[in-house]
């Protein structure tokens with residue numbers, strides 16, 4: 482097959498469970514800190530997501546399933562009725578604009594601060610996040626988290642399941658369990674952050690236990706066909722160290738394989754690495770891959786298209802892009818036609834609130850993006 486845009490499978494339809502995707506480009510989850518102070522999504526967020534309804538699938542920014550899991554100021558929650566109603570506005574706006582959207586659910590674990598959540602953060606082991614954390618009064622040292630009890634571990638799996646139920650009730654097409662990027666579930670997987678000596682720590686089988694319990698609880702609540710999971714082997718963000726990722730992730734994928742999940746979403750996917758092939762071999766279901774496009778802000782001139790094609794050739798079914806979707810509400814159309822891309826602007830990326838650098842990125846037409854909820 483040539484790589485002319487028209488012949489490119491990235492722009493061909495695909496199925497994901499019961500969803501018909503018009504293309505294989507997924508908007509990656511991106512926290513933008515625009516929720517109200519109580520974690521409720523305002524109408525502005527519905528407008529932002531509806532602008533991007535041309536994506537094959539949208540994965541929302543992280544929604545927090547319990548107050549203690551709050552990461553940074555103005556992240557979204559999915560544990561109060563008011564929050565559920567705010568999310569409903571997003572699901573409705575995206576569906577009205579012809580899109581498909583799943584909600585990502587994330588617990589911060591040690592990536593948290595009493596000044597952000599009002600509670601002391603918890604984690605598999607009392608090891609602080611290096612490098613500090615954003616709070617309302619600026620960047621602060623992250624506290625040493627309290628080690629979770631077995632009862633808390635069970636309650637957290639139940640909180641994920643309840644959040645998933647709320648997400649589906651709010652109208653989402655499914656949920657993505659966030660087990661990547663150094664948040665609570667990843668903290669359990671990684672031996673640098675998990676020093677437990679009970680059945681949740683030590684061996685690979687023990688360290689994958691909590692993630693499996695969460696995924697099983699969510700799938701039992703809303704159906705496996707509506708449940709996805711995000712993983713990021715090799716990503717050291719949020720101070721993660723993994724000495725045995727080559728053993729752990731294949732074991733995790735083997736345990737996930739029989740559950741019939743909607744998809745596995747690989748953040749930090751590099752088709753040149755043995756890890757990608759190892760995961761593709763063990764996961765026969767839908768694989769979403771998020772290419773490594775380099776550090777924050779600038780995106781490659783092609784928006785990641787060349788890397789996306791490499792991943793499809795290496796076996797990815799769908800490809801997710803983050804920053805390119807952030808800056809280009811009509812990204813799929815731009816990539817399909819080879820049109821130039823808006824660069825990502827630093828202003829308004831996180832922690833500022835408001836439409837600046839959020840809903841004001843222009844479309845090709847230069848007019849209000851099609852699908853705007855306004």
Ligand SMILES: Cc1cc2nc3c(=O)[nH]c(=O)nc-3n(C[C@H](O)[C@H](O)[C@H](O)COP(=O)(O)O)c2cc1C
Pocket residue numbers: 509510511512513541542543585659661662711748749771772773774775785801802803804805830831
């Ligand atoms: C502003 C911003 C916020 C992000 N928030 C999340 C998040 O909430 N959940 C998540 O899994 N990844 C998050 N990510 C990571 C993205 O999903 C993606 O993996 C990363 O941006 C790399 O993809 P890209 O090179 O296409 O941008 C975030 C990235 C950015 C730039």
